[in-house]
Amino acid sequence: MLASMLQRFGRLLLLALVFAAGAWTYSTGFIDEFMWHWPDVQYLTMQHIWLTAMSGSLAIAVGIPLGIVLSRPGMAKVAESIMQVLNVGTTIPTLAVLALSMSFLGIGTVPAVFGLFVATLLPITRNTFTGLAGISPALLEAAAGIGMSPMQRLFRVELPNALYVIFAGIRTALTINVGTVPLAFLIGAGGLGELIFTGIDLFDPAMMLAGAIPTAMLAIAVDASIALIAFLVVPRGVNPNRA
Amino acid sequence: MIRLENLTKIFETQKGSVVAADHITMEVPSGEICILLGPSGCGKTTTLKMINRIVPPTSGKVFIEGEDTSGMQTQDLRRNIGYVIQQIGLFPNMTIEENITAVPRLLGWDAKRYRERARELMDVIAMDPNLFLNRYPSELSGGQQQRIGVARALAADPPVMLMDEPFGAIDPINRAVIQDEFLKMQQALKKTILFVSHDIDEAIKMGDRIAIFRDGRLVQLSEPDDLLAAPKDDFVESFLGDDRALKRLNLVRVGDIVSSEIGTVKPGDTLATALERMDDHGYQLSILMVNDRNEPVGMIPRSVASFTRGYCRDHFQPLPGTIHVRDNLRKATSLMFAEDTTWLPCIDDDGRICGQITQRAMTRHLGARFRAAERAVTEPATGA
Numbered sequence: 001m002l003a004s005m006l007q008r009f010g011r012l013l014l015l016a017l018v019f020a021a022g023a024w025t026y027s028t029g030f031i032d033e034f035m036w037h038w039p040d041v042q043y044l045t046m047q048h049i050w051l052t053a054m055s056g057s058l059a060i061a062v063g064i065p066l067g068i069v070l071s072r073p074g075m076a077k078v079a080e081s082i083m084q085v086l087n088v089g090t091t092i093p094t095l096a097v098l099a100l101s102m103s104f105l106g107i108g109t110v111p112a113v114f115g116l117f118v119a120t121l122l123p124i125t126r127n128t129f130t131g132l133a134g135i136s137p138a139l140l141e142a143a144a145g146i147g148m149s150p151m152q153r154l155f156r157v158e159l160p161n162a163l164y165v166i167f168a169g170i171r172t173a174l175t176i177n178v179g180t181v182p183l184a185f186l187i188g189a190g191g192l193g194e195l196i197f198t199g200i201d202l203f204d205p206a207m208m209l210a211g212a213i214p215t216a217m218l219a220i221a222v223d224a225s226i227a228l229i230a231f232l233v234v235p236r237g238v239n240p241n242r243a
Numbered sequence: 244m245i246r247l248e249n250l251t252k253i254f255e256t257q258k259g260s261v262v263a264a265d266h267i268t269m270e271v272p273s274g275e276i277c278i279l280l281g282p283s284g285c286g287k288t289t290t291l292k293m294i295n296r297i298v299p300p301t302s303g304k305v306f307i308e309g310e311d312t313s314g315m316q317t318q319d320l321r322r323n324i325g326y327v328i329q330q331i332g333l334f335p336n337m338t339i340e341e342n343i344t345a346v347p348r349l350l351g352w353d354a355k356r357y358r359e360r361a362r363e364l365m366d367v368i369a370m371d372p373n374l375f376l377n378r379y380p381s382e383l384s385g386g387q388q389q390r391i392g393v394a395r396a397l398a399a400d401p402p403v404m405l406m407d408e409p410f411g412a413i414d415p416i417n418r419a420v421i422q423d424e425f426l427k428m429q430q431a432l433k434k435t436i437l438f439v440s441h442d443i444d445e446a447i448k449m450g451d452r453i454a455i456f457r458d459g460r461l462v463q464l465s466e467p468d469d470l471l472a473a474p475k476d477d478f479v480e481s482f483l484g485d486d487r488a489l490k491r492l493n494l495v496r497v498g499d500i501v502s503s504e505i506g507t508v509k510p511g512d513t514l515a516t517a518l519e520r521m522d523d524h525g526y527q528l529s530i531l532m533v534n535d536r537n538e539p540v541g542m543i544p545r546s547v548a549s550f551t552r553g554y555c556r557d558h559f560q561p562l563p564g565t566i567h568v569r570d571n572l573r574k575a576t577s578l579m580f581a582e583d584t585t586w587l588p589c590i591d592d593d594g595r596i597c598g599q600i601t602q603r604a605m606t607r608h609l610g611a612r613f614r615a616a617e618r619a620v621t622e623p624a625t626g627a
Contacts, residue, residue, distance in 0.1 A: 136330070136332075138328060138330030138331070138332040139332050139334065139335075141297060141328060141330075141332060142326070142328060142330075142331075142332025142333070142334070143332075143334070144297060144321070145295060145297055145321060145326035145328070145332075145405075146321060146322065146326060146345055146346050146349070146395070146396075147317075147318045147319070147320075147321035147322035147346065147349055148318070148345075148349065149318055152349070156334075157334055157336070160334075160336035160337075161334070161335060161336050163336075235336040235337070236379060237335045237336050237337065237338070237379030237380060237381055238335045238336045
């Protein structure tokens with residue numbers, strides 16, 4: 001009783017605070033300034049999404065098959081060392097990766113997509129690999145014992161059971177990706193970084209926030225939509241969210 | 244029928260070659276359960292897994308229904324062999340129905356046929372199809388999961404089944420239930436089954452034959468009663484345990500040693516008649532009283548009959564117990580010990596008296612097999 005009253009009170013307080021913040025920002029003229037950048041925000045958001053989509057889908061297209069290949073029994077000896085190389089790869093800051101890829105591929109979209117791809121690849125490959133490696137040997141023996149071919153085993157048993165972990169990897173990777181795209185502006189690929197970095201340089205907080213806020217919202221949206229896809233795609237029996 | 248011919252597995256390890264199975268030659272006749280029994284590392288599981296090539300054999304041959312399997316594709320071979328493992332290995336991503344129909348779907352049955360088959364199999368394992376078919380393995384108990392594991396192995400109706408300690412991970416109470424269910428099922432299905440176990444009691448209960456393994460070799464292959472009566476060497480004897488004579492109690496039915504000769508009195512007889520009849524039959528302690536339908540109702544102790552006059556119906560005492568002819572000797576012994584008696588009346592399906600069983604008859608029966616076995620060992624048959 002008391003708890004539900006407190007909850008109601010808390011909700012009202014939150015609404016009041018949001019309203020007050022809105023009123024305050026409006027009174028300082030911030031919203032007008034922000035809206036002045038709206039056409040830029042629209043254009044750059046599309047560019048931002050495009051960079052994420054390109055580099056992200058490339059990373060998925062390469063990362064998952066790579067993880068699968070590394071998890072095959074024949075690869076057991078080299079798999080760990082390849083994973084180590086990839087691990088070392090992620091310790092290199094993304095900015096450095098972008099700078100390096102710029103020195104090979106010049107400026108513009110291509111080096112940016114490549115740099116983002118490299119940064120996104122590891123979580124996807126690693127989770128695919130760990131997800132597949134974590135499948136119990138008993139399950140594999142049962143699948144083999146009832147007469148599944150290696151391909152049938154992979155697609156009917158291994159991948160469905162590793163899917164939850166694989167999706168977790170994709171979710172992390174793409175969320176990081178969205179947050180990293182602003183750096184791509186520095187090598188001339190555009191995106192919402194253009195507003196952020198220019199805003200910083202011009203001491204124009206409204207401009208900076210016009211880039212930062214959509215970036216944050218995009219990251220949340222990507223995270224939520226991948227969570228939704230995972231919820232729908234991962235089979236119910238191995239989906240902790242649908243038990 | 245399964246026949247193994249010189250089946251051998253040699254593992255190459257860093258410390259050199261290890262012979263896990265050494266020229267195993269044996270045969271399991273159609274419709275029988277053969278238990279592969281032995282301590283861990285004795286090669287029983289390796290031998291089992293060479294049959295469906297989970298462990299590829301180093302040399303030797305496997306025949307199923309008389310056909311050499313070495314020419315068969317591994318996947319075709321496996322789809323024709325039911326396989327049940329201790330860890331069960333149900334696919335967590337599939338519903339119970341999808342798990343059960345995994346092999347039929349691999350074999351390309353149409354949906355209507357394998358759906359029907361799934362419902363049929365749920366009836367066989369006594370689980371409600373409407374309740375369980377759409378559930379996932381994680382929603383079932385261990386015992387239920389292993390029933391599904393057995394159903395999955397039976398799905399395409401393979402003639403042969405391999406079971407690797409299938410009930411080993413189930414708690415003792417459920418294990419006994421599931422063993423009984425499985426035996427009942429086997430009576431109807433008549434599969435040829437190779438069954439790995441390390442539990443001697445399970446082996447005696449489930450096996451038509453028992454194969455004892457040690458250090459990769461098949462030491463003895465016998466029917467359970469022969470095995471217990473005549474272990475081939477000291478290893479088998481110690482593996483079977485000091486109480487192997489007691490274990491045989493499970494295997495012998497009361498009906499096998501019941502003596503139909505039993506003196507009884509009716510409620511209308513006098514106590515003098517009872518005493519006379521006790522003397523006639525040489526009963527020291529008491530005599531059984533039956534009613535007109537020949538059902539045992541009580542007994543007259545000698546002490547009562549000697550010092551009292553009257554009719555049996557007024558002086559009988561309750562019976563310590565009765566035993567059914569199809570019960571095993573273990574139950575009979577337990578009852579005798581509990582009631583401090585040396586004999587029990589035996590009844591048939593209608594509850595009528597059909598004889599008696601005495602401790603003397605039991606020990607004589609068990610001892611006779613041991614003596615026969617010892618003679619066979621110490622005095623090998625001579626002649627043509």
